[in-house]
Amino acid sequence: SQKIEQNSEALNIQEGKTATLTCNYTNYSPAYLQWYRQDPGRGPVFLLLIRENEKEKRKERLKVTFDTTLKQSLFHITASQPADSATYLCALGTGGGNKLTFGTGTQLKVEL
Amino acid sequence: DAGVIQSPRHEVTEMGQEVTLRCKPISGHNSLFWYRQTMMRGLELLIYFNNNVPIDDSGMPEDRFSAKMPNASFSTLKIQPSEPRDSAVYFCASTAVRSDKNIQYFGAGTRLSVL
Numbered sequence: 001s002q003k004i005e006q007n008s009e010a011l012n013i014q015e016g017k018t019a020t021l022t023c024n025y026t027n028y029s030p031a032y033l034q035w036y037r038q039d040p041g042r043g044p045v046f047l048l049l050i051r052e053n054e055k056e057k058r059k060e061r062l063k064v065t066f067d068t069t070l071k072q073s074l075f076h077i078t079a080s081q082p083a084d085s086a087t088y089l090c091a092l093g094t095g096g097g098n099k100l101t102f103g104t105g106t107q108l109k110v111e112l
Numbered sequence: 113d114a115g116v117i118q119s120p121r122h123e124v125t126e127m128g129q130e131v132t133l134r135c136k137p138i139s140g141h142n143s144l145f146w147y148r149q150t151m152m153r154g155l156e157l158l159i160y161f162n163n164n165v166p167i168d169d170s171g172m173p174e175d176r177f178s179a180k181m182p183n184a185s186f187s188t189l190k191i192q193p194s195e196p197r198d199s200a201v202y203f204c205a206s207t208a209v210r211s212d213k214n215i216q217y218f219g220a221g222t223r224l225s226v227l
Contacts, residue, residue, distance in 0.1 A: 032213075032214075034214075041220070041221075042220055042221070043116075043205070043218025043219055043220055044218050045218070046215045046217070049215070089154075093214055097162075097168075098145075098160065098162070098207055098209060098214050099160060100157070100216060101157070102147075102154060102155040102156075102157075104153075104154035104155075105155075
């Protein structure tokens with residue numbers, strides 16, 4: 001069956017360090033993968049998109065990699081700040097329409 | 113732009129009552145999604161519309177759930193009768209059908225509690 005897995009346990013890191021979040025999937029052939037940020041009491045907000053033929057994407061302190069052989073995406077936040085504390089969701093799109101399938105998310109806590 | 117607008121923000125009701133959740137998508141967006149989020153199951157797609165037409169309702173849990181989109185600027189999700197297991201946060205999101213990025217813009221959600 002199709003499955004998208006993200007670390008269910010919260011990730012705690014120190015301010016200034018690089019946070020790395022993982023998104024693994026099985027039985028999907030995604031055309032693209034997206035990462036969203038969700039703060040408590042709010043809806044998810046889009047951060048980055050990476051397509052199946054791209055290895056890496058960057059935006060300011062954010063970097064996403066996509067390995068279709070390993071069926072994995074890594075999401076990095078460099079020089080992390082307490083304001084980066086949130087839940088991060090990955091979402092897969094197959095390209096045949098607008099449907100996205102979301103992972104369950106990983107909660108990130110950046111401590112001073 | 114005001115973004116995706118959902119109402120109410122919170123809804124508390126008793127088992128067996130009808131619940132109606134409302135959504136106004138971003139102007140110009142013609143694809144609308146209803147999601148349900150719980151701790152156990154995460155964010156699940158219930159149904160989505162393109163140009164006001166339901167495309168995929170395979171995520172709708174059962175006949176107690178129904179969704180409509182009478183025009184491009186309004187959609188409803190109805191639960192009748194409601195049950196305690198329907199308690200969750202319900203999100204509406206919109207995007208443009210022809211967008212090559214399919215970035216979805218979410219509302220703030222409706223937190224539903226069924227007692």
